[in-house]
Amino acid sequence: MAKNKNNYSSIISVDPITLISYEYNKNEINVNKLEKSKKDAFITSYIPSKDIINATIEMSRNIPPEDLKDAIEVKVYDELGLDSAINYSITYLETETNDAKNRIYNVFVMDSSLVSERLGPIKKHTKHIDYATGTPFLLKALYKKNLLESDGVNCFIYFQKEDAFLAIYRDGEYLYSKSLHYSLTQINEKFCELVGERVDEKDFNDLLTNDGLKGTNLEYQKHLMKLFGEIFLYINDVLVYAKRSYTLDAINKIYIGSEIGDLLGIEEYAQSYLGLESHEFNFNIAINSKEWYIDQIHILMMLSAQVYFDERDDGLNFSPFKRPPPLFKRPLGKLIATVAASIVISLAYPAYQLGLNYISQIKLGQTSTEFRKLSRQTTAIKNQLASLKNEKNKINALLKKESTKLEFRKKLLDEIYAKKISYPMKAVILSELFNITNKTKSKIENVEFNKDIFTFDIQNRSDKKITEFIKKLTDLNKYKINTDKIVKDEKKNIYLSKIYIGLNDE
Numbered sequence: 017m018a019k020n021k022n023n024y025s026s027i028i029s030v031d032p033i034t035l036i037s038y039e040y041n042k043n044e045i046n047v048n049k050l051e052k053s054k055k056d057a058f059i060t061s062y063i064p065s066k067d068i069i070n071a072t073i074e075m076s077r078n079i080p081p082e083d084l085k086d087a088i089e090v091k092v093y094d095e096l097g098l099d100s101a102i103n104y105s106i107t108y109l110e111t112e113t114n115d116a117k118n119r120i121y122n123v124f125v126m127d128s129s130l131v132s133e134r135l136g137p138i139k140k141h142t143k144h145i146d147y148a149t150g151t152p153f154l155l156k157a158l159y160k161k162n163l164l165e166s167d168g169v170n171c172f173i174y175f176q177k178e179d180a181f182l183a184i185y186r187d188g189e190y191l192y193s194k195s196l197h198y199s200l201t202q203i204n205e206k207f208c209e210l211v212g213e214r215v216d217e218k219d220f221n222d223l224l225t226n227d228g229l230k231g232t233n234l235e236y237q238k239h240l241m242k243l244f245g246e247i248f249l250y251i252n253d254v255l256v257y258a259k260r261s262y263t264l265d266a267i268n269k270i271y272i273g274s275e276i277g278d279l280l281g282i283e284e285y286a287q288s289y290l291g292l293e294s295h296e297f298n299f300n301i302a303i304n305s306k307e308w309y310i311d312q313i314h315i316l317m318m319l320s321a322q323v324y325f326d327e328r329d330d331g332l333n334f335s336p337f338k339r340p341p342p343l344f345k346r347p348l349g350k351l352i353a354t355v356a357a358s359i360v361i362s363l364a365y366p367a368y369q370l371g372l373n374y375i376s377q378i379k380l381g382q383t384s385t386e387f388r389k390l391s392r393q394t395t396a397i398k399n400q401l402a403s404l405k406n407e408k409n410k411i412n413a414l415l416k417k418e419s420t421k422l423e424f425r426k427k428l429l430d431e432i433y434a435k436k437i438s439y440p441m442k443a444v445i446l447s448e449l450f451n452i453t454n455k456t457k458s459k460i461e462n463v464e465f466n467k468d469i470f471t472f473d474i475q476n477r478s479d480k481k482i483t484e485f486i487k488k489l490t491d492l493n494k495y496k497i498n499t500d501k502i503v504k505d506e507k508k509n510i511y512l513s514k515i516y517i518g519l520n521d522e
Contacts, residue, residue, distance in 0.1 A: 023056070024057060024058040025041070025054050025056045025057055026039050026040060026041035026054065026058070027039070027040040027041070027057065027058045027060065027317075027318050027322070028040075028048055028053050028054075028058065028060070028142075029060050029061070029313075029317035029318055029321075030050060030059065030060070030061045030142075030145075031061070031311070031313070031314070032061050032062065032063075032064075032134050032135055032137070032138060032148075033177070033178050034177075035050055035137060035138065035141075036311075037049075037050045037053070038310065038314050038318075039053075039057070040301075040302065040318045043301075043302055043303050044302050044303055044304050045301075045302040045304065045305065045310060045318075046304075050138070050141045050142065051141045053141065053142055058146050058147070058325075059138070059142045059144060059146050059147075060146060060147040060148065060317045060318070061135060061138055061145055061148045061335070062148060062149060062150065062151050062317060063126065063131060063134065063135075063148060063149065063150045063334055064134070064150075064151060064176070064178065064179040064195075065150060065151045065152055065179055065180075065193060065195040066179045066181075066195040067126060067127075067130055067131070068124050068125070068126055068150045068152075068195070069124070069125040069126070070122065070123070070124060070192075070193060070194065071092065071095065071096055071122075071125070072111070072120060072121070072122055072123070072261070073088065073091055073092065073095060073123055074115075074118040074120055074121075075087060075088060075091070075118060075119050075121060076117065076118055076119075077116075077117060077118060088106070088108055088121060089106050092123050092125060096125065098125065102129070103127075103129065104125050104126065104127060104128060105125070105127075105128045105131065105334060106123065106124070106125050107124050107331065107334075108121045108123045108124065109124075109190060109332075110122075111191065112189075122190065122191075122192070124150065124332075126334060128336065131148075131336060132336050132337075135148060135336070135337060138337075139337045143337075144337050144338060144339040144340075145335040145337045145338070146321075146324075146335065146338060146339050147320065147321060147324050148334050148335040149333060149334055150193075150332070151174070151176075151179070151181055151183075151316075152181055152183035152190065152193035153320075153332050154313065154316035154317060154319075154320050155172055155183055155185060155190075155316065156185075156188075156189075156190060156323070157316060157319035157320040157322070157323045158299060158316070158319065159185070159188035160319075160323045160326075161319050161322065163299050163301075163319075165188075166187055166188025166189075167187055168186075168187070168268035169184065169185070169191075169264055169266065169267050169269075170184070170185050170267075170268060170270070170271065171183070171184050171255065171267045171269070171270040171271070171292075172184075172185070172270075172271045172297065173251065173272045173297075174272075174273050174274065174275075174312070174313070175196075175198065175199065175200050175203070175273075175274040175275065175279070176200065176274070176275045176313070177199060177200045177201050177275055177276075178199050178201060179195060179199050180195070180196040180197075180198050180199045180200075181193060181195050181196060182194050182196055182254055182255075184258055184262075184264075184267070186262075186264070191258075191262055192258045192262060194254055196250070196251070196254070197250070198247050200217075200221065200274065200276065201217070203243065203247070204217050204220045204221075206243055207220060207239060207240065207243055210239040210242065210243060211235065211236065211239050221276045223236065224274075224276065225277045225278065225279065225280065227280065228279060228280020228281040228282070229241065229244060229279070229280065229281030229282060229284070229285070230280065230281045244282070244285050245285070245289070247285075248285045248286070248289035249289060251289070252289050252290055255267065255290065267290075267292060269292075269293075269295055270286060270290065270292045270293075271294070271295045271296070271297045272286060272294045272295075272297055273296065273297020273298065274297075275311045275312075276309075277309045278296060278298075282294065297312055298312065299312060299315050299316070299319075301315060301318065301319065442465065442470075445470060445495070445517060446463070448489075448492065449470075449489070449517070452485055452488045452489055453485065455488065456482075456484050456485040456488065457476065458474050458476040458481055458482065458485050459474065459475050459476065460472055460473065460474055461473040461512075468518055469517070469518045470516070470517040470518070471514065471516055471517075472515045472517065473512065473513075474512070474514075474515060475505075475510050475511065475512050475513075476510065476511055477509065477510050477511070478511065479504070479511040482502050482511055482513050483502070486499055486513075486515065489515075495518060496516075496517070496518040497515065497516070497517060498515070498516040499513055499514065499515045499516070500513055500514040500515075501513070
């Protein structure tokens with residue numbers, strides 16, 4: 017337990033009924049004297065399952081989240097017939113469901129005054145209790161700390177001296193719990209009734225843990241068999257109800273334990289009456305755990321405290337005696353901090369102003385010197401710009417004059433080129449045209465020239481020859497070729513087409 021991480025020196029678990037407590041520190045568990053508990057230790061306890069009223073209710077999915085808590089409380093008071101004069105603590109957990117219209121909630125109701133009365137004796141010694149939750153909810157820590165795998169459906173049965181409970185978890189999440197009518201004290205009393213004599217509680221507990229349900233005293237054995245047969249028939253009825261209510265196909269594993277240790281032979285009753293192989297309810301976490309048996313509820317409290325350190329979730333923390341927050345987080349602490357800050361600010365302000373004025377004077381002198389330097393540089397740059405502007409105007413005038421000469425010469429060269437190049441080019445086009453005409457055995461009827469475009473009327477007795485003519489002309493890649501469609505003169509039995517040819521830009 018590292019204090020620098022959680023601000024607690026150790027974890028102290030306390031039984032609210034017997035006030036037996038243990039301290040968990042540096043992976044060891046030791047008996048703790050409650051009245052000598054360290055002030056910086058984390059104090060944790062539990063609420064017996066019999067003090068918690070369980071109920072399952074349906075709520076419409078249309079209820080807004082901000083109204084859900086009030087709606088649940090109203091429905092719980094109505095369905096459970098709670099006394100409005102009593103102050104109840106009501107918490108709830110949502111359960112998975114395929115219902116598209118409603119949500120299913122497990123609701124837990126506790127008489128607030130009863131919780132305070134139950135935990136009051138601890139508070140007398142420790143002044144505060146950091147965490148206290150119902151015994152069925154302590155089992156969640158087994159999954160959070162990876163002591164159990166979060167898959168399948170697990171059932172837990174635990175017998176305490178003043179209480180007993182059954183809890184079911186599905187895929188590591190709480191599903192159902194019930195306080196059983198067979199605490200160790202009640203089992204002892206029923207056994208005494210059956211045998212017709214008073215058996216001391218300690219002797220009876222030794223009988224269960226040492227001889228178990230297979231003792232050599234045949235008279236005792238007979239009555240124990242009858243009593244535990246009755247207990248497991250009752251447990252079987254509870255499981256049948258839970259499986260039907262929560263549509264459970266099966267219970268995968270069942271863990272059975274007690275405050276006094278393993279009840280020898282109880283696994284046979286689990287097999288015979290429940291059809292399940294029972295597993296030992298033992299999750300010791302300390303390196304010295306083999307030195308003596310420790311009530312597993314204390315182990316679960318220590319594990320739950322570690323989970324609380326990680327998550328800081330008070331959703332199922334029912335302690336009315338939580339440790340007050342640090343002074344700086346309380347209203348009084350915030351007020352003190354505000355007043356102190358105001359005093360510091362009021363005293364610091366004059367000094368701040370004086371220092372600020374001194375710094376401003378220094379910066380003003382530096383800024384003035386820099387300004388004069390920059391002003392001189394600015395004047396020099398302006399003079400240079402004026403000189404450059406005059407040079408630019410002279411160059412622009414000269415450029416304009418030379419550009420006029422250049423345009424005149426370019427125009428003259430274009431005219432000379434047109435006369436020397438364009439006309440001979442027409443002759444070249446005609447020469448190549450007639451050459452291709454001869455090769456394709458076509459005939460040119462008419463040639464026209466208009467605006468650098470040659471127009472030819474070509475004819476042939478085969479439309480394929482005209483197509484071949486156009487292809488050969490195109491393959492030269494020297495001219496722009498356009499053509500009308502090829503038509504047939506039925507009277508002369510020849511094909512005609514008009515072709516337009518111009519020089520290619522490339």
